[in-house]
Amino acid sequence: MPDSFSLESLRRIRRLAFVVRALCLIGVLVIGTMPFLFWAQPEWVAEVVTQQWAISKIQLDLYARLGGLAGSAVPASVSLFALWQMWALFGCFAQGELLARTPATHLRRLGLALCALAVAQPVGRTLSILALTWGNPKGERQLWVGLSADHYLSLLFGLLLLALAQVLAEGARLAEENAEFV
Numbered sequence: 001m002p003d004s005f006s007l008e009s010l011r012r013i014r015r016l017a018f019v020v021r022a023l024c025l026i027g028v029l030v031i032g033t034m035p036f037l038f039w040a041q042p043e044w045v046a047e048v049v050t051q052q053w054a055i056s057k058i059q060l061d062l063y064a065r066l067g068g069l070a071g072s073a074v075p076a077s078v079s080l081f082a083l084w085q086m087w088a089l090f091g092c093f094a095q096g097e098l099l100a101r102t103p104a105t106h107l108r109r110l111g112l113a114l115c116a117l118a119v120a121q122p123v124g125r126t127l128s129i130l131a132l133t134w135g136n137p138k139g140e141r142q143l144w145v146g147l148s149a150d151h152y153l154s155l156l157f158g159l160l161l162l163a164l165a166q167v168l169a170e171g172a173r174l175a176e177e178n179a180e181f182v
Helices: 007-039 042-051 062-094 101-133 149-181
Strands: none
Touching: 007 042, 007 062, 042 062, 042 101, 062 101, 101 149
C-alpha cells in the first residue's frame, strides 16, 4: 500500500471499486444474455428492425435470426472484454495497487476495447441487417453501413484511456525507480 495515499482515500477507492465491479457483473449478465433473448423472439426483432432500423422487408426465419445473433455477437464480445478489463482494473484498485504496471495494462486494454467497440458496433449492425435481408429476392437485400456520435465518442474515450494508461505506466515506472533508491 503506497504511503502517499491516505487510509480514507484508499477506503473511498475500495468503495468505488466495489460499486464499479458490481456494475460490471450486471453488465456481463445483460450483455451476455440480451442478444440471445432478443434474437429468440421474432416479434421483438420485427418491431425493432421496422421502427428503429427503418427496414420494412426482412426474413425472420431461424437462420436469419441466427445470422443476426452472430452479427450482434461482434460488439457484445468486445463489450464483454471491456467489462472484464474494467473488472480487473478496479480489482487492482481495491487491493491498493494504484501506481503499478498491472492496472496500467488493464487500462490500456480497456482503451483498446473502446476503440474496437467503435468499429464493432457498426460492423455488428451491418452483419445483422445483411442476415435479416439476405433471404429477400435480389434487389431487395440491404447493406447498411453507418456511424453515429456514439461510435465517435467510444473511439475518443478509448483514445483518452490509452493516453491515461501511458501516463499510469510512466507513473508506475517512476514509483518503481524511486522505491529502488530507498
